[in-house]
Amino acid sequence: MGQVKQSTTRGRPRSQAAERAIIEGVLRLLEEGVPLAELSIERIARHAGVGKATIYRRWKGKEQLFLAVLGAMDEPEPPLSGTSVREDLVITFEAIRRRGLAKCTSALLHSLLAQAKSYPKLWDLYHDTMVEARRRRILAVLARGTDAGELRDDLDPDLMVDLLCGPMLSRTILQNDAPLPDGLAETIADGVLAGLRPRP
Amino acid sequence: MGQVKQSTTRGRPRSQAAERAIIEGVLRLLEEGVPLAELSIERIARHAGVGKATIYRRWKGKEQLFLAVLGAMDEPEPPLSGTSVREDLVITFEAIRRRGLAKCTSALLHSLLAQAKSYPKLWDLYHDTMVEARRRRILAVLARGTDAGELRDDLDPDLMVDLLCGPMLSRTILQNDAPLPDGLAETIADGVLAGLRPRP
Amino acid sequence: MGQVKQSTTRGRPRSQAAERAIIEGVLRLLEEGVPLAELSIERIARHAGVGKATIYRRWKGKEQLFLAVLGAMDEPEPPLSGTSVREDLVITFEAIRRRGLAKCTSALLHSLLAQAKSYPKLWDLYHDTMVEARRRRILAVLARGTDAGELRDDLDPDLMVDLLCGPMLSRTILQNDAPLPDGLAETIADGVLAGLRPRP
Amino acid sequence: MGQVKQSTTRGRPRSQAAERAIIEGVLRLLEEGVPLAELSIERIARHAGVGKATIYRRWKGKEQLFLAVLGAMDEPEPPLSGTSVREDLVITFEAIRRRGLAKCTSALLHSLLAQAKSYPKLWDLYHDTMVEARRRRILAVLARGTDAGELRDDLDPDLMVDLLCGPMLSRTILQNDAPLPDGLAETIADGVLAGLRPRP
DNA sequence: TAATAATCGAGACGGTACGTCGCGTCTTCTG
DNA sequence: CAGAAGACGCGACGTACCGTCTCGATTATTA
Numbered sequence: 001m002g003q004v005k006q007s008t009t010r011g012r013p014r015s016q017a018a019e020r021a022i023i024e025g026v027l028r029l030l031e032e033g034v035p036l037a038e039l040s041i042e043r044i045a046r047h048a049g050v051g052k053a054t055i056y057r058r059w060k061g062k063e064q065l066f067l068a069v070l071g072a073m074d075e076p077e078p079p080l081s082g083t084s085v086r087e088d089l090v091i092t093f094e095a096i097r098r099r100g101l102a103k104c105t106s107a108l109l110h111s112l113l114a115q116a117k118s119y120p121k122l123w124d125l126y127h128d129t130m131v132e133a134r135r136r137r138i139l140a141v142l143a144r145g146t147d148a149g150e151l152r153d154d155l156d157p158d159l160m161v162d163l164l165c166g167p168m169l170s171r172t173i174l175q176n177d178a179p180l181p182d183g184l185a186e187t188i189a190d191g192v193l194a195g196l197r198p199r200p
Numbered sequence: 201m202g203q204v205k206q207s208t209t210r211g212r213p214r215s216q217a218a219e220r221a222i223i224e225g226v227l228r229l230l231e232e233g234v235p236l237a238e239l240s241i242e243r244i245a246r247h248a249g250v251g252k253a254t255i256y257r258r259w260k261g262k263e264q265l266f267l268a269v270l271g272a273m274d275e276p277e278p279p280l281s282g283t284s285v286r287e288d289l290v291i292t293f294e295a296i297r298r299r300g301l302a303k304c305t306s307a308l309l310h311s312l313l314a315q316a317k318s319y320p321k322l323w324d325l326y327h328d329t330m331v332e333a334r335r336r337r338i339l340a341v342l343a344r345g346t347d348a349g350e351l352r353d354d355l356d357p358d359l360m361v362d363l364l365c366g367p368m369l370s371r372t373i374l375q376n377d378a379p380l381p382d383g384l385a386e387t388i389a390d391g392v393l394a395g396l397r398p399r400p
Numbered sequence: 401m402g403q404v405k406q407s408t409t410r411g412r413p414r415s416q417a418a419e420r421a422i423i424e425g426v427l428r429l430l431e432e433g434v435p436l437a438e439l440s441i442e443r444i445a446r447h448a449g450v451g452k453a454t455i456y457r458r459w460k461g462k463e464q465l466f467l468a469v470l471g472a473m474d475e476p477e478p479p480l481s482g483t484s485v486r487e488d489l490v491i492t493f494e495a496i497r498r499r500g501l502a503k504c505t506s507a508l509l510h511s512l513l514a515q516a517k518s519y520p521k522l523w524d525l526y527h528d529t530m531v532e533a534r535r536r537r538i539l540a541v542l543a544r545g546t547d548a549g550e551l552r553d554d555l556d557p558d559l560m561v562d563l564l565c566g567p568m569l570s571r572t573i574l575q576n577d578a579p580l581p582d583g584l585a586e587t588i589a590d591g592v593l594a595g596l597r598p599r600p
Numbered sequence: 601m602g603q604v605k606q607s608t609t610r611g612r613p614r615s616q617a618a619e620r621a622i623i624e625g626v627l628r629l630l631e632e633g634v635p636l637a638e639l640s641i642e643r644i645a646r647h648a649g650v651g652k653a654t655i656y657r658r659w660k661g662k663e664q665l666f667l668a669v670l671g672a673m674d675e676p677e678p679p680l681s682g683t684s685v686r687e688d689l690v691i692t693f694e695a696i697r698r699r700g701l702a703k704c705t706s707a708l709l710h711s712l713l714a715q716a717k718s719y720p721k722l723w724d725l726y727h728d729t730m731v732e733a734r735r736r737r738i739l740a741v742l743a744r745g746t747d748a749g750e751l752r753d754d755l756d757p758d759l760m761v762d763l764l765c766g767p768m769l770s771r772t773i774l775q776n777d778a779p780l781p782d783g784l785a786e787t788i789a790d791g792v793l794a795g796l797r798p799r800p
Numbered sequence: 801t802a803a804t805a806a807t808c809g810a811g812a813c814g815g816t817a818c819g820t821c822g823c824g825t826c827t828t829c830t831g
Numbered sequence: 832c833a834g835a836a837g838a839c840g841c842g843a844c845g846t847a848c849c850g851t852c853t854c855g856a857t858t859a860t861t862a
C-alpha cells in the first residue's frame with residue numbers, strides 16, 4: 001500500500017525497529033508543532049537516527065511516508081450500533097470530530113489534500129483507503145435506513161452521503177479553528193435528517 | 201492585500217506589464233497542467249521573462265503570489281435575487297460549482313488549504329477574504345429566510361451554514377473528480393432544506 | 401583553462417573573493433595534512449564558507465579545481481642564465497626539487513597523475529600546461545647546447561629530455577620520501593652529461 | 601601481502617573460485633576500458649557475482665585488492681644475462697616498456713601512485729614489493745659493473761639507479777601516450793652510459 | 801538638462817534539501 | 832562456518848530552489 005517493491009526473501013530483512021523509529025519520529029515532530037512544510041526527509045531521518053536510504057527503501061517520497069504515518073496513527077472505525085440511522089450517523093460523525101481535534105491527523109490530512117492534484121496516484125490511494133471506505137460504510141447505513149423506512153427513497157444515495165458528511169467536513173477543513181463542541185455530532189445528524197424548513 | 205510595501209513616488213515606477221506577465225504566466229502554466237508543486241518562483245520568473253526580484257518586490261512568497269493569482273482570476277460573487285432562500289442558495293451553490301469545474305482555481309485552492317497549518321497568516325488571509333465573505337452572504341440570506349418564516353428558528357445560524365455549504369464542499373474537495381452535474385445546485389438546496397426523512 | 405563557461409557580461413559578476421577563499425582554503429587544508437582523498441567538494445565549500453554551487457559554477461569537478469589550485473600556487477619558472485647547458489639544467493632541476501619539497505604541490509601532482517587515465521581531458525590539460533612547457537624550455541636549452549658543441553648531436557632531442565628529466569622525476573615521484581639534498585641538481589646534471597662509464 | 605588474517609582451519613574453507621572471479625572480473629573491467637575511478641567495490645562484487653563481504657574478508661579495501669590484482673597480472677622479472685651491465689639494463693628496461701604498453705597495468709599503477717599520500721601504508725607496500733625489488737636488482741647489476749670496471753666508481757649507487765631508471769619512467773608515466781618504440785631500451789641504456797657530451 | 805532614485809533582467813551568493821550511490825558493517829538464509 | 836543477498840548508518844555526489852544581493856541599463860520625477 002504505497003510501499004516500494006518488497007524484495008524477495010533473500011538478504012537481510014528490513015528492520016522493523018527502523019520503520020517504527022521513522023513513523024514515530026514523524027508523529028513526535030508533528031506533536032511538537034513542527035510545520036509540515038519543514039518536515040524534510042533529511043530532518044526526519046536525522047530525528048529518527050536513520051539513514052535517508054532507509055526511508056527511500058520503504059517509501060517513494062514524503063507523501064507515501066505521510067500516508068503510512070496516517071495509517072499507523074488512526075484509530076479503527078468505531079463499530080456501528082445498527083439501532084437506527086441516526087444512531088449510526090452520530091457514531092460516525094463523532095469519530096470524525098475526534099480525529100479533527102487531533103493536531104497531527106489534521107495536519108497530515110491537509111497536506112494530502114494539497115498534494116492531490118500534484119500527485120494523483122497518492123490522492124487516489126488516500127481516497128480509496130480512507131474516504132471511500134467511510135463512504136461505503138455510510139452507504140450501507142443508508143441502505144438499511146431506506147429499507148426500514150427511516151429515510152426518503154427519492155434521493156441518489158451518493159448525494160445523500162454528501163449531504164450528511166459535508167457539514168462535518170466544513171467544520172473540520174474549511175473553518176480551520178472552528179469549535180468542535182461536544183454535542184456536535186448529534187446536532188448535525190438531527191439537522192440534516194430533519195431539514196431546515198420549519199416543521200409543520 | 202498580501203502585497204509588499206509600495207514605495208513613495210520617487211524613482212522608476214513598477215511595471216504593470218511585468219505584473220501582468222507574472223500572473224498570466226502562472227495561469228498559463230496551470231492550464232498547461234503543470235502540477236502546483238512544480239511551480240517554483242524560479243520557474244515562474246523564467247516563464248514570465250522576469251527577474252526573481254521583480255516577484256519578491258511585489259509578494260512575500262509563493263503563497264502570497266498564489267493568492268493574488270486567485271484574486272485575479274476569480275469572478276465576482278453573483279448577485280442574489282432575494283426572491284426566496286432556496287433561490288439564493290441555488291445561485292450561491294451554482295457559483296461554487298462553476299469554480300470547482302475550473303482546473304486552476306481548484307488547484308490553487310487545494311494548495312492554499314494545504315498550507316493553512318504551515319502558514320497561519322496566509323490561511324487567515326484566504327479565510328477572511330473568501331471563505332468568510334461567503335459565509336456572511338449566506339448568513340444574510342438565512343436571516344432574511346428566518347424572518348420570513350422560510351426556515352426553522354431553533355438552529356444556530358453558523359451551524360446552518362455548515363449544513364448548507366458542506367455538501368458542495370464534499371463534492372468539490374473530497375471527491376476530487378466527482379461529477380458536478382448541471383442540476384446539482386438545485387438538488388442539494390432542496391435536499392438540505394427538506395431533510396432526509398420521508399415526508400409525511 | 402579548465403574553467404566552466406564564463407557567462408556573458410549580464411548579471412552579477414562572479415565574486416573574486418569567493419574564488420580566492422576556495423583556492424586558499426584548499427591550500428590550507430593540504431598544509432594541515434588533510435589527505436587528498438578526504439577533500440570532498442562539500443568539505444572544501446564548508447571550509448571556505450561558500451556554497452557548493454559557487455564551486456561548481458567555476459569548475460566542473462574536483463580535478464578541475466585541483467588544477468586551478470596547482471596553477472595558483474606554483475611559482476613561475478625561474479629565468480635561465482644562458483651561460484651553459486649545465487647551468488640552465490641545474491636551475492631547472494633545482495626548481496623541480498624545490499617543488500617536490502612542498503607538501504601540497506606533490507600531493508596535488510600525485511592526484512593528477514592518478515586521474516590521468518580516468519579523465520583524459522584533465523590530464524591533457526595538465527600535460528600541455530605544465531609538463532610540455534617544461535619540455536619545451538629544455539628543448540630550447542638543448543638546441544643552444546648542440547649548436548655550441550656542448551652536446552652530442554646524434555641523439556633524438558626528445559629522448560634527451562627524458563634522459564635529463566627522468567632522474568629528478570624518479571626521486572620525486574617514485575621514491576616518495578627520498579631525500580632531495582641540497583646539491584642534487586648539480587649532481588644529476590653532471591651525471592647525465594658525463595655518462596656512467598669510467599672517464600678515460 | 602596486504603591480505604586480511606586468514607582464519608584457522610575450522611569451518612568452510614574460502615572458495616578459490618570466488619577469489620579468481622573477483623580478480624579476473626577486475627581485469628576484465630579494466631580491459632573494457634572502465635575508468636579506475638568507477639571501479640567501486642559494489643560494482644566489482646556485482647560483476648563477479650559475489651557478495652561484498654567476500655571481498656572484504658580477503659582484502660581491507662579497494663587498494664589492497666588492486667595490489668593483489670597487480671600482483672596476479674604481473675609477469676615475473678626476466679632473468680638477467682650477466683654478460684654485461686648494458687645487456688642487463690636493456691633486459692630490465694624492456695620489461696618496463698612492455699609493462700607500460702599494457703593498458704590495465706599502467707592504469708593500476710597510476711592509481712597506486714595517486715593514493716600514495718592518502719594511504720601511506722599501501723604505498724609502502726607497493727614500494728617495498730615492486731619498486732624496491734627492482735631497485736635492488738639494478739643495484740646488484742651496478743655493483744658487478746663497478747667491480748668489472750664497466751662503470752664509474754665515484755657516484756652514489758642510489759643516484760645511479762635514478763639516472764638509469766628515470767628516463768624510462770618519464771616516458772611511461774609522464775608522457776602518457778608517448779611512443780614506446782622497439783629499440784627504446786637499447787637507446788636509453790646507451791645514452792645514459794655514454795652521457796650527453798660529445799665524444800672526444 | 802542634469803541629477804537622483806527606484807525599477808528592470810540577469811545571474812551570483814550562502815544555504816538547505818533533494819534523491820542516488822558507494823562505503824564498510826551487519827544480519828538473514830542456504831549450502 | 833563461508834557463501835549471496837541485501838539492509839544498515841553514514842556521508843558525498845551534483846542539481847534545484849530558496850530569498851538576498853549586486854551588476855549595468857532603463858525610466859520616471861525633481862532640481
